[in-house]
Amino acid sequence: xxxxxxxxxxxxxxxxxxxxxxxxxxxxxxxxxxxxxxxxxxxxxxxxxxxxxxxxxxxxxxxxxxxxxxxxxxxxxxxxxxxxxxxxxxxxxxxxxxxxxxxxxxxxxxxxxxxxxxxxxxxxxxxxxxxxxxxxxxxxxxxxxxxxxxxxxxxxxxxxxxxxxxxxxxxxxxxxxxxxxxxxxxxxxxxxxxxx
Amino acid sequence: xxxxxxxxxxxxxxxxxxxxxxxxxxxxxxxxxxxxxxxxxxxxxxxxxxxxxxxxxxxxxxxxxxxxxxxxxxxxxxxxxxxxxxxxxxxxxxxxxxxxxxxxxxxxxxxxxxxxxxxxxxxxxxxxxxxxxxxxxxxxxxxxxxxxxxxxxxxxxxxxxxxxxxxxxxxxxxxxxxxxxxxxxxxxxxxxxxxx
DNA sequence: CAGCTGACAGATTTCAATATCTGTCAGCTG
DNA sequence: CAGCTGACAGATATTGAAATCTGTCAGCTG
Numbered sequence: 013x014x015x016x017x018x019x020x021x022x023x024x025x026x027x028x029x030x031x032x033x034x035x036x037x038x039x040x041x042x043x044x045x046x047x048x049x050x051x052x053x054x055x056x057x058x059x060x061x062x063x064x065x066x067x068x069x070x071x072x073x074x075x076x077x078x079x080x081x082x083x084x085x086x087x088x089x090x091x092x093x094x095x096x097x098x099x100x101x102x103x104x105x106x107x108x109x110x111x112x113x114x115x116x117x118x119x120x121x122x123x124x125x126x127x128x129x130x131x132x133x134x135x136x137x138x139x140x141x142x143x144x145x146x147x148x149x150x151x152x153x154x155x156x157x158x159x160x161x162x163x164x165x166x167x168x169x170x171x172x173x174x175x176x177x178x179x180x181x182x183x184x185x186x187x188x189x190x191x192x193x194x195x196x197x198x199x200x201x202x203x204x205x206x207x208x
Numbered sequence: 209x210x211x212x213x214x215x216x217x218x219x220x221x222x223x224x225x226x227x228x229x230x231x232x233x234x235x236x237x238x239x240x241x242x243x244x245x246x247x248x249x250x251x252x253x254x255x256x257x258x259x260x261x262x263x264x265x266x267x268x269x270x271x272x273x274x275x276x277x278x279x280x281x282x283x284x285x286x287x288x289x290x291x292x293x294x295x296x297x298x299x300x301x302x303x304x305x306x307x308x309x310x311x312x313x314x315x316x317x318x319x320x321x322x323x324x325x326x327x328x329x330x331x332x333x334x335x336x337x338x339x340x341x342x343x344x345x346x347x348x349x350x351x352x353x354x355x356x357x358x359x360x361x362x363x364x365x366x367x368x369x370x371x372x373x374x375x376x377x378x379x380x381x382x383x384x385x386x387x388x389x390x391x392x393x394x395x396x397x398x399x400x401x402x403x404x
Numbered sequence: 405c406a407g408c409t410g411a412c413a414g415a416t417t418t419c420a421a422t423a424t425c426t427g428t429c430a431g432c433t434g
Numbered sequence: 435c436a437g438c439t440g441a442c443a444g445a446t447a448t449t450g451a452a453a454t455c456t457g458t459c460a461g462c463t464g
Contacts, residue, residue, distance in 0.1 A: 042455060043456065044456090052408075052409085054455090054456085054457090055408070055410070055457085055458085055459085058456085059407075062457090063457075165389070165393050166393065169396075172394055173370070173397060173398065174369070176368045176369075176371050181377050194364065197361050197364065197365035198365045198369050200365075200401075201362070201369060201398060201401040202369065202397060203401070204402075205397040205398060205401030206397070216437085216438085238425060239427090240424085240425065240426090249438065249439050249440060250425090250427090251427085251428085251429085251438070251439060251440070252438055252439080254428080255438080259426085259427075
C-alpha cells in the first residue's frame with residue numbers, strides 16, 4: 013500500500029473523500045469508506061476533521077472555489093471593455109455549470125446534495141461571485157459604459173436576474189433546446205438595463 | 209351527514225381533496241381519506257378521476273389557476289401605462305407567492321410537492337403567466353415606451369429574470385430582510401432594459 | 405510523544421415482515 | 435339503470451429488530 017507510506021494530510025483526506033463520493037454517492041459515502049480508501053483507521057480521519065459534516069463542508073468549499081477561480085481571469089482582464097467582460101463572465105459561468113451538470117449528472121447530483129446541506133459555504137460562494145461581478149460593474153461605471161448608484165447592489169441584481177442560468181436547481185432545463193436563446197435574451201435585457 | 213345528501217361531483221371531490229391535503233399533507237393524503245371526508249366509498253372517487261395522480265393534478269391546476277386569475281385584472285387595465293402595469297404585475301405576483309409561502313408554510317410545502325410531480329400543469333401555468341406578460345410588453349412596444357423585436361421572447365426573459373421572486377424554490381429567501389430592496393433592484397434593471 | 409489504532413456507546417440506516425393503499429369490477433340499491 | 439358499494443389482487447408504505455455508522459478515547463507503536 014503506497015498510500016500508507018505518505019503522511020496523512022487534510023488534503024489527502026479531501027481527495028479520497030471526493031473519490032468516495034464519486035463512487036458511492038452522498039447517501040452511502042461513509043467516513044469508514046474514506047479511511048479504507050486511504051488505508052488508515054477512521055479514527056485518523058477524525059484527527060483532521062472534527063465531524064463528518066465538517067469533512068463534507070470542506071469538500072463542498074473546494075468544489076465551489078474551483079468554479080470561482082476559473083472565472084477570476086475574466087475579471088482580471090481590465091484591458092478589455094466591461095460590457096464584453098460581463099457577457100463573457102456570465103457565459104462562462106453558465107457554460108461551466110452546464111458542463112458539470114450535463115457531463116457527469118450523478119456527480120452533479122452528489123454536489124447538489126452537498127450544497128443543500130452547506131448553506132454557509134454556498135452563501136460564501138455567492139458572495140465571492142457577486143464580488144467578481146461588482147468589480148466588472150464598477151469598471152463599467154468608471155469608464156462610462158454602465159450606470160449604477162451602487163455597483164454592489166447592481167451586481168447582486170445581475171446575478172439574481174441570471175439565476176436561471178447558473179442556479180443548480182434549474183439544471184434540468186439547461187439541456188433543453190432553446191436555452192441558448194433564452195440565455196441571450198436575459199443577458200441582453202440585463203446589459204441594456206445596465207447601460208448609461 | 210349533510211354531505212351525502214348532495215350529488216357527488218368532480219368539484220366536490222376537489223374541495224374535499226384540498227381539505228385532506230391541508231390536514232394530512234401530500235405524503236399521507238389517501239383516496240380513502242378523501243372518500244371518507246365525503247361520506248362515500250373510494251370506488252366512487254375513481255368514477256370521477258381515473259387515478260390518484262389525475263386527482264392530484266386537477267387540484268394542482270385549480271391552485272395554479274387561482275394565481276393567474278388574480279393577476280389578469282392588471283393585464284386588462286389597458287388604460288394604464290405599460291411600465292407601471294408591468295411593475296404592478298411583477299409586484300403582485302411576488303406578493304401573492306410570498307403570502308402563500310409565509311402565511312401557511314405547511315400548505316405551501318404541500319403544493320410544492322404537488323407542483324414537483326405535475327410538470328405539465330406547471331408548464332401550462334408558466335405559459336399562462338408569460339402570456340399575460342407578453343400582452344403588457346406588446347402594449348408597451350405599441351405605445352413606444354418599450355422596445356422589443358419579439359414581445360413573447362422578451363416577456364419570457366422578464367419572467368425568467370425575476371424568477372427569484374416568484375419561483376417557489378426560492379421561498380425561504382422571501383422572508384429575509386432586504387428582499388424588498390433586491391426585488392426593486394432587479395425590477396428596475398429589467399424595466400430599464402425594456403425602455404425604448 | 406505525535407500520530408495512529410480499534411473497541412465501544414449511542415445514533416442512524418437497512419431490511420423484511422406486516423399493514424395499508426390503489427385501482428378494478430361484479431353486483432347491490434333507490 | 436345510473437350511480438354507488440365493498441371485496442379483492444397487486445403495489446406501496448410502515449414498523450421494529452438487526453446491522454452499520456459516527457464520534458470518542460485509552461492505549462499501542464515507531
